[in-house]
Amino acid sequence: MNRSLPNVILGGYGTSSTGTGKPMEITGTHTEINVDGTVDLIEDAKNIIIVPGYGLCVAKAQYPIAEMVDLLTKKGKNVRFGIHPVAGRMPGQLNVLLAEAGVPYDVVLEMDELNDDFPETDLALIIGANDTVNSAAEEDPNSIIAGMPVLRVWLAKQCIVMKRTLGVGYAAVDNPVFFKPNTSMLLGDAKKTCDALLQNLKQRTEEEP
Numbered sequence: 001m002n003r004s005l006p007n008v009i010l011g012g013y014g015t016s017s018t019g020t021g022k023p024m025e026i027t028g029t030h031t032e033i034n035v036d037g038t039v040d041l042i043e044d045a046k047n048i049i050i051v052p053g054y055g056l057c058v059a060k061a062q063y064p065i066a067e068m069v070d071l072l073t074k075k076g077k078n079v080r081f082g083i084h085p086v087a088g089r090m091p092g093q094l095n096v097l098l099a100e101a102g103v104p105y106d107v108v109l110e111m112d113e114l115n116d117d118f119p120e121t122d123l124a125l126i127i128g129a130n131d132t133v134n135s136a137a138e139e140d141p142n143s144i145i146a147g148m149p150v151l152r153v154w155l156a157k158q159c160i161v162m163k164r165t166l167g168v169g170y171a172a173v174d175n176p177v178f179f180k181p182n183t184s185m186l187l188g189d190a191k192k193t194c195d196a197l198l199q200n201l202k203q204r205t206e207e208e209p
Contacts (some may be wrong), residue, residue: 024140024176033160033184035196039204041158041184042197045122048072048079049114051151055128055163057088057097059190064198065127066101071201073107081108082115082151084132111151124156128163128190134175145173159183162193 033041042048050069056062069079081098088094098108118124126133129151136143137150153159154177161178165187177183186193 024136024142028179028181030166030178031181031184033186035186035193035200037184038160038186039197039200041123041160042072042125042201043204045158046077047117047121048077048123048125049082049118049121049153049156050079051082051084051124051126051129051133051153052094052098053084053087053127053129053132054089055130055190057093057128059128059192059194061127061190061194062097062101062103064191064194066098066103068194068198068201069103069107071198071205075205079107080114082111082153083108084111084129084151085149087129087132111149115152118152118155121156122158124153124159126153126159126161126163127194130163130175131173133161133177134173135177135180136173136175139176143173153177154180154183157182160186162186162188162190164189 050065052062052065056065072079081103083094085091088097095108099105131145131148131150133151133153134145134148135150135152135154137145137148138152140146159177159180159182161183163185166178166185178185
């Protein structure tokens with residue numbers, strides 16, 4: 001069992017961690033946002049990438065998210081999902097859950113298919129993902145996850161991270177993305193939060209002239 005932690009996380013998927021020194025210290029504070037503020041950003045965005053993780057699976061939040069994506073698509077927004085190869089409990093789990101919830105296959109893309117699109121993305125919405133969107137993998141050569149392939153959500157114009165708490169993920173590595181100036185944290189149970197986002201969005205849509 002002499003496997004490095006990134007190998008355990010990703011089953012050896014593209015990992016090349018060589019971190020031997022002290023990891024970079026994360027400075028700054030996180031910014032929190034509420035449901036209203038999140039819906040404001042969603043409504044202002046034209047291009048949105050949703051990155052689901054294990055937290056979405058646990059909370060069974062795929063159904064309100066699928067309904068919200070349908071609503072946003074009808075409003076003319078370009079909404080896509082970015083799936084990490086090992087997101088969820090097992091590879092392919094998120095694809096199955098999203099399909100069960102009625103999300104069209106053509107908007108569910110693998111990491112390599114859209115990772116270069118984040119700089120042109122207005123909003124990245126991360127739901128229950130942590131290690132798979134950790135910028136330390138690319139920015140800190142001494143991180144235990146250095147070299148691990150991740151979704152570059154921090155390059156989007158705005159980034160909202162939906163998590164139960166600010167705690168670390170499976171790799172037990174702090175995530176600098178949470179403290180970046182373009183990131184806001186929407187903390188709480190993913191299912192309850194997604195339900196609230198959907199209802200808020202529906203209400204605003206009904207009130208539109």
